[in-house]
Amino acid sequence: MTSSARLRIHRSEASDSAQTFSADVQRGLSSRPKSLPPKYFxxxxxxxxxxAICLLPEYYLTRAEDxxxxxxxxxxxDSxxxxxxxxxxxxxxxxxxxRWLIEVLLERGRPDLRYVPVDISTAALERSARQLLGKYPTLRIEAYASDYETALARLRTARNGSMLTLFLGSNIGNFDRDEAGRFLRAVRRALRRDDALLVGIxxxxxxxxLEAAYDDALGVTAAFNLNLLARINRELDADFDPRAFRHVAIYNEALGRVELYLESARTQRVRIAALAIEVPFERGERIHTENSYKYDLDEISELARQNGFERKSTWFDRQRLFSSNLLLAI
Incomplete structure (x- = not known):
């Protein structure tokens, strides 16, 4: 654990260990259809x-939420x-x-505000924490380098006072409908009545x-997706040839989600030395790497209602492409 007067970073050994990564890769590439968990992006x-994706003209989500x-x-x-x-x-x-929300709270008389970021990337936490502490001299940060479940379990026993929980960036869209409900219920158990969750959807x-947002003209999203294979090469001594796979983004209208895949351009076998396995691929066979679910307002209200919240308010960007939803714990 990293600790200083205004910063503490808790690291979870199990959050993204080599052992967990190995097990998930072996399980995903042995399944039919093949898949890899998006957290390993x-x-x-x-x-x-x-x-870099967030700066692309096609990727409207970040600009709209900002x-x-x-x-x-x-x-x-105020809500x-x-x-x-x-x-x-x-x-x-x-x-x-x-930072927009932190600034308002500091200005509204919360000089001792505590910010608790949770992210699987320790490097991202350390970088953002140093920047925030440099800008806001009274802010305190207690960070968790872990998955969401690990952080929630610790916070349920360690929290005190009123809490605003944030889940921004359309991250909830990476859960399927049932997973989104389970996540909201887990968050609700960590909150008290009248606490709030602000969720970007x-x-x-x-x-x-939608498809352009996940398959940009410059190929940055493709590189992001293909980096999963390069990561397996680096960490598990595999011999994936990223040039033998292509990035695919498809909007499945029936399920209301954008689906990301890595598609094999030829029949091939990939050796993963650290797992002592060879993985066969047919030409055109796909590895499913991510879903991004999209919602309408009725679906957002129902998701909240079924899982211990009430959708109190929703804000939109000028083009009404994206929504920020304030859910109150009931």
Whole structure:
């Protein structure tokens, strides 16, 4: 654990260990259809590639959410039933958008505000924490380098005072519908009545706009997806040829989700030395790497209602592409 007067970083040994990565890769590439968990996108290179994705003209999600928070941060804080003593954020990354809310709370008389970022990347936590502490001299940060489940388990026993929980960036869209419900119920168990969850949710829209957001013209998203194979090469001594796979992004309208795949361009076998296995691929066979679910407002309200929350308010960007939803714990 890293610790200083205003910063503590708790590291979970099990959050992204080599053993867990090995087991997940073996399980996913032995299954039919093949799959890899999207949490493994975010090694050091993957995190940098995702930051680049957020700057792409096709990837509207980051710009839209930043516009919402920049425009409506005060209204969001005004909509809370209690002024939070703690802001907890899942998948915090660089915490760039979170600063709009932190600034309002500090200005509203919470100089000792505690910020609790949770991210699987220790490097991202350390970088963002140093930047925030440099900018806000009274802010305290207690970070968790772990998966969400590990952090929630610890926070249920360690929390005190009122809390605003953040799940920004459409991260909830990476869960399927049942997983999203389980996540919200787990968050609700860590909250008290009238605490709040602010969740960013991408909205259903036309296929062309959605598929372009996940398959940009410069190929940055493709590089992000293919980096999964390069990571397996680096960490598990595999011989994937990323040039023998192509990035595929498809909007499945029936299920309301964008699906990401890595598709084998030829029949081939890949050796993974650390696992002592060879993985066969047919030409055109795909590895499923991510889903990104999209919602309409009725679906958001129902998701909240079924899992211990009430959708109190929703804010949109000017083009109504994205939504920030304030859910109150009931």
């Amino acid at each position: 975010y090694d050091a290179l993957g995190s940098q590639l995702f930051e 516009e919402i928070l920049a425009t409506h941060a005060e209204a969001i804080i 809370l039933k209690v002024t939070p003593e703690t802001v907890l954020e899942f998948g915090s990354g660089s915490a760039t958008k979170t 991408d909205l259903k829209k036309g296929r062309e706009l």
